[in-house]
Amino acid sequence: MRTAIILAAGKGTRMRSNQPKVVHAILQKPMLAHVVDHLREAQVERIIAIVGHEADKVKECVTGVEFVYQNEQLGTGHAVLQAEQLLGDVDGNTMVICGDTPLIYAETIENIFNYHEAQRAKATILTAQVDNPTGYGRIIRDQTEHVLGSVEEKDASPQERLIQEINTGTYCFAIKELFWALNQVTNDNAQGEYYLPDVLKILADADYPVRGYKTNDFEQTLGINDRVALANAERIMRERINTFWMREGVTIINPDSTYIGSDVKIGSDTIIYPNTHIYGKSVIGSDVVIGPDCYIHESTIADYAYVHQSVIHDSSVGSHTSVGPYAHLRNNTAVGEHVRVGNFVEMKNTQFGSHSGSAHLAYLGDAEVGERVNIGCGSITVNYDGEKKHKTIIDDDVFVGCNSNLIAPITIGAGAYIAAGSTLTDDVPDDALAIARERQTNKLGYAEKLKPKKK
Incomplete structure (x- = not known):
């Protein structure tokens, strides 16, 4: 079974809004709804959204989705762990994807699942090669190009910060191994949070196969954190859609x-x-x-x-x-x-x-x-x-x-x-x-009485 976990619990402070980040619209459709539609197009059978801040507003913007509440925002690993109550006994694979990534293609989602299954991997991370990796987690690979893990920029060494292959924040996991590893994640890091990327290293250290699926289209992985990024995402999607229809x-x-x-x-x-x-x-x-x-x-x-x-x-x-x-x-x-x-x-x-x-x-x-x-x-x-x-x-x-x-x-x-x-x-x-109107009456000469007299 193919399932998906959408991370949609955050407030999105940089949006400077009273609305949850994932309900902000692109082409008059909430960005979370775009993500859900792409997952459905990729034949994902079951979708769970992790909600927290203004959860009711998030729930209103999509249908056919199961919701799990994250009481405290303690990191991405902690967020995904909340889905264990729904998926812990399910066989198959799950995609973990952020609710603020509306530009990802359904084709890419399907390709990640196919690659993950063909490789018999327990974890597959969507990566991208960028000229300026500032702000992104870096992908650590071994000499055979297999993924050893992902390190957040704040926790990266100077040598690791030179790596230009980044973690896009989208993953595919074998469900049982995902929750087994998540229960071993700690918050011993600069942010004091439970990082989802730590699962990659835990699985790799246990000799489970961890793979990276690299996209050549970094644009589709962009997350939206502020109004500038929101406007940029709308421009990208508008250009995509217009190009499609012109070709049609x-x-x-x-x-x-x-x-x-x-x-x-x-x-x-x-x-x-x-x-x-x-x-x-x-x-x-x-x-x-x-x-x-x-x-x-x-x-x-x-x-x-x-x-x-x-x-x-x-x-x-x-x-x-x-x-x-x-x-x-x-x-x-x-x-x-x-x-x-x-x-x-x-x-x-x-x-x-x-x-x-x-x-x-x-x-x-x-x-x-x-x-x-x-x-x-x-x-x-x-x-x-x-x-x-x-x-x-x-x-x-x-x-x-x-x-x-x-x-x-x-x-x-x-x-x-x-x-x-x-x-x-x-x-x-x-x-x-x-006919329902007053009958017309003409009063001859009456207009002269209304005209002002000349002095």
């Missing part, structure tokens, strides 16, 4: 100003213009044009749609539909096919039928709108009475004139016409003309 047939006009989340799906021949943000599990079809200046979250945009300078979240847009500029679709709005949603139109929890249109300056909330409906400029569904939200139903082929107020709950029958400027409180039958 998506045109990104300016990759430096385009942000696409790791769970987004995009069809070929779609064009994305600058200053566009697409997050969550959004699905963008083929031959779509998005941007500039769009924000899309947890939404579906069908083939051949056009969205520009608009905000869409938790909603869907049908094929051949145009949205924007400056439109806002939210809260489970579903827009049909061949629809026009124009400038300064907001829809909330609304079903808007195919071949209908709302060209400008309208609000539709908690509404069901049929097909071939026209919503005139300045028209709104008045859905809130101060206590509850109410529904508006507009059947097929309705024409709503400009500046109309439809006070919910209300139903407008198929084929009806609403005269401009009407405020409706009652249902309108099919094919009726509804």
Whole structure:
């Protein structure tokens, strides 16, 4: 069985935040969630997270993970030892990985497991060769290149500090040997902590095979300790994702100003213009044009749609539909096919039928709108009475004139016409003309009385 232990108990003091470090987001997804997703992609069957500081907030940001609480933060070795209560009797291998390393590839995780198993090792450490190893633990090898251990920089001798192969903080262990060794780790070191890397030397001294798996991509091993590193990690992930989609047939006009989340799906021949943000599990079809200046979250945009300078979240847009500029679709709005949603139109929890249109300056909330409906400029569904939200139903082929107020709950029958400027409180039958406004009165010559008299 392949399992994983994620170290996620630390506060992350250098982040200078009231939030736990691992819940800080990269492309609007907690860094811990990135790590969990990569482990799952690598076919890890069971994931345990060690939590401590603000544990409840950490638990909220991931699902399908088991949690163990570390009451005191006494070092990485002590943290991993907390998982013995869940994994102590499990046969197989476990990966120990930090929750602040969201850039590691699933492929790398799988390769480490495969290498560890092929070598029949009891411990395998992910290492990297760097020009400047300052701040990292150094890997100690014997003449046959087998790993003897890892020494923290504060405890390293001057000769050991010259070593450029570093400990990235990611390991694979045989589970039973891991906990056997952890129970022998002491805190006799400069920090007074129980170091996980000490397990390597304990296993090597007991003649258990310890190996190092060296990556040529140091970037993927980067841990995030402050806001500067957080911004750098987001830049790296953004570049990765944008490069992937461009190679899949998506045109990104300016990759430096385009942000696409790791769970987004995009069809070929779609064009994305600058200053566009697409997050969550959004699905963008083929031959779509998005941007500039769009924000899309947890939404579906069908083939051949056009969205520009608009905000869409938790909603869907049908094929051949145009949205924007400056439109806002939210809260489970579903827009049909061949629809026009124009400038300064907001829809909330609304079903808007195919071949209908709302060209400008309208609000539709908690509404069901049929097909071939026209919503005139300045028209709104008045859905809130101060206590509850109410529904508006507009059947097929309705024409709503400009500046109309439809006070919910209300139903407008198929084929009806609403005269401009009407405020409706009652249902309108099919094919009726509804007029609800004050009759116009012209007072001839009255304007002269309003003009200031000349002195």
